[in-house]
Amino acid sequence: MIYKFFELRNKLPKFLTKLMPKFIKKKINKKFFNFYFIPTNYSKLLNDNYINNNNYDYQKKLIDNYKHNFQQNSFMTTCPHLIELLLMKFNSDEEIMFLDMGADNIDFFLELNSKFKNVKYFFCNLKSVNSIFEKLKNENSYKNMFIINTIDEVSNKKFDFINFGSSIQYFENYEFVLNKVSKIGKNIFFSGTTLFETKNEKYNKHIIVKQVNMYPDINYLYFFNKQYFYSIFLKNNFKLLFEKKNLTDNVNYHNFHKIFENTNYINFLFSKIE
Numbered sequence: 001m002i003y004k005f006f007e008l009r010n011k012l013p014k015f016l017t018k019l020m021p022k023f024i025k026k027k028i029n030k031k032f033f034n035f036y037f038i039p040t041n042y043s044k045l046l047n048d049n050y051i052n053n054n055n056y057d058y059q060k061k062l063i064d065n066y067k068h069n070f071q072q073n074s075f076m077t078t079c080p081h082l083i084e085l086l087l088m089k090f091n092s093d094e095e096i097m098f099l100d101m102g103a104d105n106i107d108f109f110l111e112l113n114s115k116f117k118n119v120k121y122f123f124c125n126l127k128s129v130n131s132i133f134e135k136l137k138n139e140n141s142y143k144n145m146f147i148i149n150t151i152d153e154v155s156n157k158k159f160d161f162i163n164f165g166s167s168i169q170y171f172e173n174y175e176f177v178l179n180k181v182s183k184i185g186k187n188i189f190f191s192g193t194t195l196f197e198t199k200n201e202k203y204n205k206h207i208i209v210k211q212v213n214m215y216p217d218i219n220y221l222y223f224f225n226k227q228y229f230y231s232i233f234l235k236n237n238f239k240l241l242f243e244k245k246n247l248t249d250n251v252n253y254h255n256f257h258k259i260f261e262n263t264n265y266i267n268f269l270f271s272k273i274e
Contacts, residue, residue: 035255037194037209042220045172045208049220054104054129059136062107070114074105078166078192078248079267083111086161089187092116097159099185101151101177102167104129106136109145122146122154151180159185166192169221175205175232182236191267192246194253195226196260203260204228223256223263233270243268 065073076082090096095118100108102125109121121144123133130147137145148154162185171177181188196203205228211219230240246265253263 034252036213036251037211037221037223037253038255039259040208040210040220042208045170045222046220049172050126050170051214051217051219052126052128053217054132056132056135059106059132062105063110063136063140066107066110072105072107072111074107076105076108076165078246079189080248082108082163082165082189082191083115085189085269086112087115090116090160093118094160096120096161097157098122099154099159099162099181100124101162101164101181102170103163103165106133109142113144120144120146122148122157122159124148124151151177155180155184157184160187161185162188164188164190164193169193169224170219174222174224178229178232179236182233182238186272187241187269188233188238188271189267189269192248193266193268194223194251195229195264195266196223196256197226197262198260200259207259237273238270239273241269241271 062074072083079085092115094116096116097120098112099122103109103123104125109123112119112121123130123145124147125133127149130149133145134147136142137147159181162181168174168177168190196207203225206222206224208220209223211221233240244267246267249265251265253265256263
């Protein structure tokens with residue numbers, strides 16, 4: 001029944017939702033639409049499954065703010081302590097090859113650059129986001145920033161750390177990407193990723209869900225079968241260094257209890273066995 005409410009909301013004319021004050025919309029969403037995701041029967045992600053709200057002016061403001069207070073001002077929505085994690089693994093003067101898959105705030109690069117003086121930072125996102133970062137790179141002469149459009153562009157390189165900040169679930173070809181990074185990365189970190197456990201063969205790899213908590217923006221993404229997802233790295237000579245629940249958001253998975261035995265919002269790090 002609850003899914004019919006979501007469909008009804010989506011059919012409302014946009015001009016009506018724009019007229020409604022934000023605080024009223026928040027109250028309605030909290031009371032009647034408190035699920036983050038709803039299951040679908042899709043077999044693959046839709047085209048343009050992720051809505052990009054990134055823009056040049058916002059990124060420029062982040063740079064200006066960083067110049068003023070010398071710290072990252074944007075919030076790392078799924079892993080606010082990533083820099084601290086990196087400081088535990090690397091010395092500040094080490095040469096570090098860092099690949100950021102799906103990053104969207106340039107002041108993370110600025111903070112990373114200030115902590116590690118010999119870092120080479122590779123940035124990969126949608127082409128619309130890449131064009132913004134390419135412009136910022138040229139304007140500010142970020143010589144150690146490299147913009148790539150696909151993982152194939154760096155298939156001949158080796159990375160000390162590859163970061164997926166709540167992004168792998170939006171890659172339609174995620175299996176291809178995971179197998180690629182397992183060949184070029186030493187440490188591969190995932191934050192804000194939904195993993196489930198089940199014995200149902202229908203979901204032996206993943207399920208595609210509809211993200212509805214960002215209404216009126218609607219995204220589609222994967223939830224992953226934990227056993228299958230981890231097996232990609234274990235068979236490629238990786239070990240799981242840590243796994244813990246992501247506490248940056250209290251994601252509501254109650255509507256998945258009848259589908260899966262266990263569903264969690266997780267951060268986890270794999271490391272190559274030398």
